[in-house]
Amino acid sequence: MTVDSTPDELYHHAAKVYGAALGRLARAYEADTDLRRDLLQEIHIALWRSFSTFDGRCSLRTWIYRVAHNVAASHVLRQRRTRSQALVGLEELENMPGGNNTLQVADRSHTFDRLLSMIQCLKPLDRHVILSYLEGHDAAAISEITGLSPGNVAVKIHRIKNLLAGQFRQGETR
Amino acid sequence: MTNELRNPAQRLWQDQPVEGITMSVEIIRKRAAKFERKILRRNVREYIAALIAAAPLGYFLVTAQDVFARATFGLLIAGLVWMVVQLHRKGSVRSMPAGLGTLTSLQFYRAELERQREAVDTVWSWYLAPLIPGLLVYTVWSAIRSPRPAAWVGLALMDAVIAGVFYVIWKMNVRAARCLQRMIDELKAAENLC
Numbered sequence: 001m002t003v004d005s006t007p008d009e010l011y012h013h014a015a016k017v018y019g020a021a022l023g024r025l026a027r028a029y030e031a032d033t034d035l036r037r038d039l040l041q042e043i044h045i046a047l048w049r050s051f052s053t054f055d056g057r058c059s060l061r062t063w064i065y066r067v068a069h070n071v072a073a074s075h076v077l078r079q080r081r082t083r084s085q086a087l088v089g090l091e092e093l094e095n096m097p098g099g100n101n102t103l104q105v106a107d108r109s110h111t112f113d114r115l116l117s118m119i120q121c122l123k124p125l126d127r128h129v130i131l132s133y134l135e136g137h138d139a140a141a142i143s144e145i146t147g148l149s150p151g152n153v154a155v156k157i158h159r160i161k162n163l164l165a166g167q168f169r170q171g172e173t174r
Numbered sequence: 175m176t177n178e179l180r181n182p183a184q185r186l187w188q189d190q191p192v193e194g195i196t197m198s199v200e201i202i203r204k205r206a207a208k209f210e211r212k213i214l215r216r217n218v219r220e221y222i223a224a225l226i227a228a229a230p231l232g233y234f235l236v237t238a239q240d241v242f243a244r245a246t247f248g249l250l251i252a253g254l255v256w257m258v259v260q261l262h263r264k265g266s267v268r269s270m271p272a273g274l275g276t277l278t279s280l281q282f283y284r285a286e287l288e289r290q291r292e293a294v295d296t297v298w299s300w301y302l303a304p305l306i307p308g309l310l311v312y313t314v315w316s317a318i319r320s321p322r323p324a325a326w327v328g329l330a331l332m333d334a335v336i337a338g339v340f341y342v343i344w345k346m347n348v349r350a351a352r353c354l355q356r357m358i359d360e361l362k363a364a365e366n367l368c
Contacts, residue, residue, distance in 0.1 A: 023192035134187035147278025
């Protein structure tokens with residue numbers, strides 16, 4: 001895919017290659033099934049529209065994740081008025097009593113539910129970083145998508161690893 | 175990233191069953207048009223609700239006998255119209271914000287928060303103040319029409335209740351603006367971190 005590709009071609013490619021990742025992203029931003037479907041649809045429409053202005057100044061992957069996360073952050077802000085749940089940052093989560101203990105490992109499905117609920121209580125920017133980390137992006141890519149400095153991303157990833165590692169190690173030894 | 179390189183959390187996350195959607199470009203076009211219609215319908219609904227609220231005032235404006243009464247209802251209608259237009263312009267719901275792909279998440283999120291903070295921070299000037307001229311003229315007109323102490327007390331009580339409601343709305347918005355400002359400050363701090 002190049003800058004010269006048509007918006008339709010770019011969208012087709014994005015949906016094919018990143019469709020599953022976008023589905024996971026929507027799941028991380030919206031717990032309600034119907035609203036999640038709407039959000040995912042909104043992301044796809046936003047992507048298709050955005051490709052008419054894609055100029056290749058950043059990679060296609062960066063563009064796709066920026067659009068998807070920005071639509072999702074917008075969704076979180078819209079829902080903020082109707083939902084009372086307070087969102088927290090990684091630092092607060094790490095410092096909460098039992099914060100490192102968020103993921104009680106009983107079985108795989110239970111572990112996943114705990115991981116998901118932890119992600120869903122994070123502020124949008126921290127949610128973005130943890131999702132990118134879970135998708136396997138490196139610090140440089142996360143920095144380019146989020147706009148956070150590489151140093152800041154490294155600190156956040158360190159916190160994420162602290163939050164996750166112990167519990168998963170525990171899970172594997174059972 | 176190969177399976178061996180992924181840690182348990184990444185494996186668990188990436189291996190989850192996903193309910194993705196596959197849409198052809200044709201379907202996307204149709205859905206985009208449907209989405210636009212949905213936004214249009216929502217806007218029309220908001221304007222109709224405002225019209226319904228303004229209708230009794232319009233009736234009084236047309237049937238009023240003296241100039242004071244007409245001025246009162248005219249000013250209240252103008253205030254309502256101004257309020258609705260501003261609510262629509264500054265409201266938190268937007269269909270598709272601009273700059274989705276060109277802005278980093280940090281820039282985009284901050285811009286959205288600043289837009290919302292600006293709306294609640296200036297609530298006095300676009301939501302409350304436009305109704306004051308009409309209410310003032312109404313108070314003066316009623317006081318002149320019924321020059322009795324009992325009527326004046328009633329008017330004063332009504333104005334005090336309205337002032338109280340305005341004060342509560344203003345305080346709630348000041349609190350919301352402070353909360354948004356804290357979130358903006360956090361993002362600014364994150365921007366400056368190396």
